[in-house]
Amino acid sequence: MRKKIAIIGAGPAGLTAGYELCKKGHDVTVYEASEQVGGLSRTIDLWDQRIDLGPHRFFSNDKKVNELWLEVVEKDYKMVDRLTRIYYKKKFFHYPIKAFDALFKLGVWKGILCMGSYIKEKISPTKRDGSFETWVTSRFGKRLYSIFFKTYSEKLWGIPCTELDEDFAAQRIKKLSLFEAIKNALFKGKNKHKTLVDQFAYPIDGTGMVYERMAKYINENGGKVVLSTRVKGVNAKDKIATSLSLDNGETIEYDEIVSTMPITLLMNNLPDVPEEVKAASNSLTFRNTILVFLKVDQDDLFKDNWLYVHASELQMGRITNFSNWVPEINNGQKETIVALEYWCYNEDANWKASDEELIELAKKEMAATGLAKAENINDGYVFKIPRCYPVYGKGYKEPLEKVEKYLSSIDKLSVIGRYGAFKYNNQDHSILMGLLAAENISDGKEHNLWEINTDYEDYQETATIGATGLIEE
Ligand SMILES: Cc1cc2nc3c(=O)[nH]c(=O)nc-3n(C[C@H](O)[C@H](O)[C@H](O)COP(=O)(O)OP(=O)(O)OC[C@H]3O[C@@H](n4cnc5c(N)ncnc54)[C@H](O)[C@@H]3O)c2cc1C
Incomplete structure (x- = not known):
């Protein structure tokens, strides 16, 4: 049966669900609050180069996820030699x-x-x-x-x-x-x-290329990706999700709804949530990220894809060097773009600081590392990301389980994604959630989506990569 399906959010989770459901012949609309697809995994154009929101290395040990990635990316990726180190006491330590x-x-x-x-x-x-x-x-x-x-x-x-x-x-x-x-x-x-640890596969047009292609497929195959349209909330009656309310006041009915919007905001807008579950949801917190991009008139800053900054005298936590990914994203430009990451809560001074103040801070810190000369930094750009990291505070699972249980009791609603499901997801987890949500909706499968990204055993580094650069079974 062809279903009318709404998806909230055009990040990896939402677009994967949309892409798969569209392939299966459903009537799909993806609503995206921002003006661009890709979510945290988008690639933006800046100073004539293509850059990601911080370092984005794709990897997965799931066969289906890897197959999907290759289906979308085709041959348009390159293998990148990985070097990531820790900057501490003016020395560089290998990481891992x-x-x-x-x-x-x-x-x-x-x-x-x-x-x-x-x-x-x-x-x-x-x-x-x-x-x-x-x-x-x-x-x-x-x-x-x-x-x-x-x-x-x-x-x-x-x-x-x-x-x-x-x-x-x-x-x-x-x-x-x-x-x-x-x-x-x-x-x-x-x-x-x-x-x-040695290498990873990276799309030649940036991480966001994957999601731009998924959105294109949806738009060209009977579905719609609607940008700059924020969903206010999901409406439900007798524990069945029925419609979406948009910020512009419109309410639209759907057979199925997939949400990747922040779980706490979804809960705030659902009707008749018991007080105890509301309190559990409100106890979940997120950490924000501020990315300060700097344009540096030097082409040999450092060799790493990114550096972890442990030095306690510096506020930044990580520096990505976009000259060390694939040359295509640098678009022939000689300047190096770096991204400095600052993490904070809403009430912190940095979150309230102006772009000019943040660029000044980033310039000062970059120069203090000795990796770039202050006089060579000739431009800055600030990108603020609210709710970037679900905070795994000690004992967070208890309230989360209450919220999971409540949301699972609502029929026709699938809740997935990084802030969507309050899981510290990489792209692959969010892609897998999207894939399995689509199978539940279309093929009557009963995957427990809450279980994804809870099995941590040797998840990331030790796996051997095959000829495609991805893990092969
Ligand atoms: C600095 C940084 C580095 C990272 N490095 C890596 C890495 O190396 N490898 C890796 O695999 N992953 C990495 N990640 C994680 C990766 O970016 C995320 O896992 C992935 O983007 C999550 O996808 P998602 O669809 O779940 O959520 P998101 O990417 O957050 O997408 C959610 C989308 O929903 C939209 N939305 C939210 N609310 C609404 C609403 N009410 N109405 C409509 N739309 C809405 C948002 O605008 C957004 O586009 C990194 C993340 C960050 C921040």
């Missing part, structure tokens, strides 16, 4: 952490102390209390935790690591194995398959 690199750069004395605290942890591990701090300490030892994880994580989340849930660590941090390090050092180069 390499044991010998870290010990060597820390110096003999600190290296010995770190080894000591790592070994102590192996003999008598710190008792885990569900926090980020005890999770990381129990794997790396107190000293390595303080140097390589504490400052950065507290910059990112704006709360002490004792208050941060260990889920965030389990999802994003690769285990450190001294045995593996010794093995790699001894047998370097022998039978070494390329993994996600």
Whole structure:
């Protein structure tokens, strides 16, 4: 049966759902609040170059997600050699952490102390209390935790690591194995398959190319992607989603609704939500990001795709260098565009600061690293992203589960996406959510969409990539 389906949000999750449902012959309309598709994974035109909203490396260990990515991107991607390091005390440490690199750069004395605290942890591990701090300490030892994880994580989340849930660590941090390090050092180069640590596939027109193509397909195949149109909320009657209300006052009926709008805003606008569930939803918080792009009249700033900035004297958390991705996005321009990331809450001074003040701050911090000369920075551009990161505060799962349970009880409504489902998603998770939501709606499948991105075991770095540059089974 051909269904009339509304999708809220033209990011990876919403567009994937729209693309798949359109392929299956449904009548699809995607509503996007902003003037461009791609969500956080959009690519924007700036100073005659194409740049992403911070670093966007695609990877997935899911066969269907990889097949879909290749179906859309076709041959228009290149393999990018990956180099990502941590900037700390004016030194550059490899990330993911390499044991010998870290010990060597820390110096003999600190290296010995770190080894000591790592070994102590192996003999008598710190008792885990569900926090980020005890999770990381129990794997790396107190000293390595303080140097390589504490400052950065507290910059990112704006709360002490004792208050941060260990889920965030389990999802994003690769285990450190001294045995593996010794093995790699001894047998370097022998039978070494390329993994996600070494390379990744990147679309030649920027990450957003994937989503621009999906939107084009929808528009050319009977569906619609409507830009600059914000959805106010979803209407439901007797626990069945019936229609959408747009910000412009229009209400439109649909057979099915897929939401990727922030979960808290969706909940605020649903009718008859019990007080207890409302309170649970209101306890979920998000962290904002400010991206300050700088145009630097230098073409050899540093070799990394991006750098993690752990230095506590600097407010920024990460610097992306768009000269080190694929040359196509630089469009023959000699200047380097870098993006400096600042994380904050609504009430923080930086969120309220003017663009001019933020550009000044970014220029000063960039020059302080010694990576660019102040006189070579000749332009700046600010992009503010509200609700960029769902905050995994300690114990966040309890209220989230209440909200999940309530939303699951509403028929004809699928809730997916990064802020949509309050999951710290990469693109692949959001694509998978879109794919499976489409199967539920069109093929009568019963995938539990809330379960996506909850299995963290060795998610990211160790997988071997195949001939396409993606993980192949
Ligand atoms: C700095 C940074 C670096 C990242 N690096 C990587 C990386 O290396 N690799 C990776 O895979 N992922 C990365 N990500 C994550 C990736 O960007 C997201 O996982 C992905 O974009 C999430 O897709 P989504 O569709 O769930 O949500 P979003 O991308 O947030 O899209 C949601 C869309 O919904 C729209 N919307 C919201 N509310 C409404 C409304 N009421 N009405 C209509 N439209 C609405 C928004 O405007 C937006 O376009 C990074 C993210 C950031 C911020």
